[in-house]
Amino acid sequence: MSSGFTIEEPRSVDEALTLLAQGDETVRAIAGGTGLSLLMKYGFFEPATLVSLRHLRSSLADIEVTPDGGVRLGAMATLRDLEDAPIVAERLPLLRQALGRLATVRLRNAAQLGGAIAHGHPQMDTPPVLLALDAQVQVASIRGARTIAAQDMFLGYYETAVEDDELILEVRIPPQGEHRATYRKITARAEDDWPMLGIAALVATDGGRISRARVALGALTDRPMRLPDVESALQGSDPGSDEVEAIARDAAAALDLYDKPAASAAYQRHIVAVHLRRALLEILDLGDGSSKGGR
Amino acid sequence: MTDHDATPDLTGPDLSESYALSINGRDREVADAWLGESLLYVLRERLGLPGSKNACEQGECGSCSVMMDGLLVNSCCVLAADAVDADVRTVEGLAPDGTLTDVQQAFLDAGAVQCGFCIPGLIVSVHDLLDRAPQPDELEVREAISGNLCRCTGYGRILQAVQDVAAARTAADAQEDRP
Numbered sequence: 001m002s003s004g005f006t007i008e009e010p011r012s013v014d015e016a017l018t019l020l021a022q023g024d025e026t027v028r029a030i031a032g033g034t035g036l037s038l039l040m041k042y043g044f045f046e047p048a049t050l051v052s053l054r055h056l057r058s059s060l061a062d063i064e065v066t067p068d069g070g071v072r073l074g075a076m077a078t079l080r081d082l083e084d085a086p087i088v089a090e091r092l093p094l095l096r097q098a099l100g101r102l103a104t105v106r107l108r109n110a111a112q113l114g115g116a117i118a119h120g121h122p123q124m125d126t127p128p129v130l131l132a133l134d135a136q137v138q139v140a141s142i143r144g145a146r147t148i149a150a151q152d153m154f155l156g157y158y159e160t161a162v163e164d165d166e167l168i169l170e171v172r173i174p175p176q177g178e179h180r181a182t183y184r185k186i187t188a189r190a191e192d193d194w195p196m197l198g199i200a201a202l203v204a205t206d207g208g209r210i211s212r213a214r215v216a217l218g219a220l221t222d223r224p225m226r227l228p229d230v231e232s233a234l235q236g237s238d239p240g241s242d243e244v245e246a247i248a249r250d251a252a253a254a255l256d257l258y259d260k261p262a263a264s265a266a267y268q269r270h271i272v273a274v275h276l277r278r279a280l281l282e283i284l285d286l287g288d289g290s291s292k293g294g295r
Numbered sequence: 296m297t298d299h300d301a302t303p304d305l306t307g308p309d310l311s312e313s314y315a316l317s318i319n320g321r322d323r324e325v326a327d328a329w330l331g332e333s334l335l336y337v338l339r340e341r342l343g344l345p346g347s348k349n350a351c352e353q354g355e356c357g358s359c360s361v362m363m364d365g366l367l368v369n370s371c372c373v374l375a376a377d378a379v380d381a382d383v384r385t386v387e388g389l390a391p392d393g394t395l396t397d398v399q400q401a402f403l404d405a406g407a408v409q410c411g412f413c414i415p416g417l418i419v420s421v422h423d424l425l426d427r428a429p430q431p432d433e434l435e436v437r438e439a440i441s442g443n444l445c446r447c448t449g450y451g452r453i454l455q456a457v458q459d460v461a462a463a464r465t466a467a468d469a470q471e472d473r474p
């Protein structure tokens with residue numbers, strides 16, 4: 001049952017890091033609280049100390065373009081801040097698109113980028129998007145600072161590469177160049193539901209050829225995954241719709257999935273084949289594929 | 296109250312804490328509370344403000360919607376003790392006692408209220424929407440109230456009520472602008 005704990009309200013990052021450095025996993029940062037407060041309510045997490053990030057927000061919520069043309073996102077920006085930021089709309093339309101359908105306005109007003117990473121729930125929309133954008137997550141502890149590639153961040157149910165004493169301070173997105181990207185969110189019940197599948201797909205083009213392709217799936221297993229075979233099939237090529245269909249079908253067939261209460265492995269594979277095809281057709285400007293119905 | 300509600304356990308050490316919240320412009324003392332209580336719980340059970348409703352307790356239904364520092368949030372997902380210093384506005388704070396806001400009146404006039412349980416949350420959400428976007432198109436309205444679940448109305452009259460308020464406010468503004 002609920003036990004006593006304290007809430008600390010550090011005024012500086014150093015102070016917060018000192019508080020987190022107690023070698024106790026029940027000393028935990030709290031950002032928007034939308035994830036953590038529910039885990040506490042269900043009795044999954046009993047803190048000794050919550051380190052509130054609210055007074056650090058003003059210094060760690062900036063969204064700016066970096067000198068190399070990439071984008072720096074402060075970890076304490078709310079999801080709504082990101083959704084509304086002109087820099088995000090202009091340079092990271094993929095992220096903006098995904099946020100636009102992430103739960104509801106009420107949630108996005110409270111949840112922060114750092115929380116949307118560190119929460120580590122496999123059914124979140126942000127992880128595949130961050131993978132597709134080659135995001136680099138900057139974390140710090142009293143031991144020092146380090147960078148974790150989005151690729152190495154998500155390790156399973158409520159598990160990320162962020163250590164107990166570390167805080168996420170910012171996310172860096174490298175310059176994406178000329179590119180087209182889309183996020184497809186498939187929900188099992190309501191429109192504003194958690195995703196049963198999230199597909200983030202991006203192609204950067206250089207003189208008509210695909211110079212870089214990124215395809216990441218979220219919500220299928222305990223962590224998001226890139227699809228290297230799909231990426232290499234796209235890279236350097238100029239596929240037509242039949243090839244795209246084959247690529248999507250093969251990728252879906254190769255997935256190692258398991259039955260879930262909401263969907264069997266076979267159904268999930270089918271959904272991936274349909275929506276991956278549509279995502280790729282869309283970013284390759286080959287129509288959106290919906291004329292082929294549910295195929 | 297549902298079973299999984301954050302019921303305070305007052306038997307152990309260090310359990311009772313006191314802090315102050317700012318609710319509808321007034322400072323309210325919260326005494327001897329467990330720090331894990333949600334803002335919704337504290338509003339309803341400790342501060343006598345039952346307007347914010349408790350349905351899902353997990354961020355899904357919007358019936359607990361309040362404004363916190365000018366942002367619409369689900370109060371069931373906010374720790375009350377982490378809202379110290381924040382400016383919290385609840386449905387009770389929208390209009391003086393015994394009077395209705397234009398949004399509340401429009402809901403009544405449009406027949407948008409059935410059992411009423413979801414309505415306080417919707418009213419707070421719609422005020423927030425119309426403050427941000429005085430003439431929302433239908434998609435904006437649907438987006439704003441997505442996550443305000445209503446099990447009775449089918450939403451048709453709610454959408455109508457929102458458009459009615461928007462139109463009435465626009466007409467009133469035009470009236471004012473006339474020389």
Ligand SMILES: Cc1cc2nc3c(=O)[nH]c(=O)nc-3n(C[C@H](O)[C@H](O)[C@H](O)COP(=O)(O)OP(=O)(O)OC[C@H]3O[C@@H](n4cnc5c(N)ncnc54)[C@H](O)[C@@H]3O)c2cc1C
Pocket residue numbers: 028029030031032033034035036037038075076101102103107110111112113114115116117118119121123124125126162166167168169192193194195353354355372
């Ligand atoms: C009803 C509901 C629906 C939802 N639907 C979706 C959905 O459709 N798609 C989706 O993607 N997500 C969804 N979510 C999950 C939501 O995205 C997360 O709850 C949210 O992003 C967590 O952010 P927060 O700021 O509230 O984090 P908190 O709850 O404050 O914290 C979550 C975790 O992150 C840690 N943390 C927070 N900030 C930092 C930091 N800067 N550094 C290190 N650790 C940190 C905390 O210690 C904690 O472990 C939903 C949640 C709810 C309640």
Ligand code: FES
Pocket residue numbers: 348349350351352353354355356357358359360369370371372
């Ligand atoms: S009670 Fe808070 S969203 Fe349902």
Ligand code: FES
Pocket residue numbers: 407408409410411412413414444445446447448
């Ligand atoms: S009027 Fe009954 S839930 Fe909306």
